[in-house]
Amino acid sequence: MAKQASPKSKSYKNVPAAFFVGGFICMLGELLRQLYIQWGCGKPEASAWVSITFIAITALLTGLNVFDNIAKFAGAGTIVPITGFANSVAAPALEFKTEGMVLGLGAKMFIIAGPVIVYGTLASIVYGIVLWIIGLF
Known part of the structure; x- marks a missing residue:
């Protein structure tokens, strides 16, 4: 029933759109990074400023x-870079702001991004321990 109800994917259109929009975002990020380096930032600082700019x-x-319109066109091309993370924080915050600063904005802001942060942090700890153990031998 779920297969019948869900819309058919037009991968011949979706894949190139995701590729080009995601590639454009990454190209823009590299251009911004080079611009920040030209303005006197070191490479790590320039990369951080690119992330801040994209957010x-x-x-x-x-x-x-x-x-949302860009994401509807590009699909995963906007989800994979940091832009997808920033959208997953900003969209629920805007949607629930009418419920107040604490119960609306504060509580709902990380409703989508929260699990990503928690499991990403947990995974990095596990990977670090595994690498540390491998390094002992």
Whole structure:
């Protein structure tokens, strides 16, 4: 029943759109990184500024209801980079802001991104322990 009810995927259209939009985002990130380096940032600092810039742009586009249209067109091309994470924090915050600062915005902001943060942190600890054990032998 679920297969019959779900829309058919047009992978001939979706895959190239995701590839080109995701590639454009990554290319823009590299251009920003080079620009920040030209402005005097070191490589690690420039990379951090690129992440900050993408988070700010995505939050702004989410607030203006533009990011959803881009995501509908590009699919995974917007989800994979840091833009997808920023959208997953900003969208629920905007959706539940009418419920108040604590129970709405504060409680719902990490409803999607929270599990990603928790399991990402847990996985990094497990991988670190495994690498440490491997390094002992």
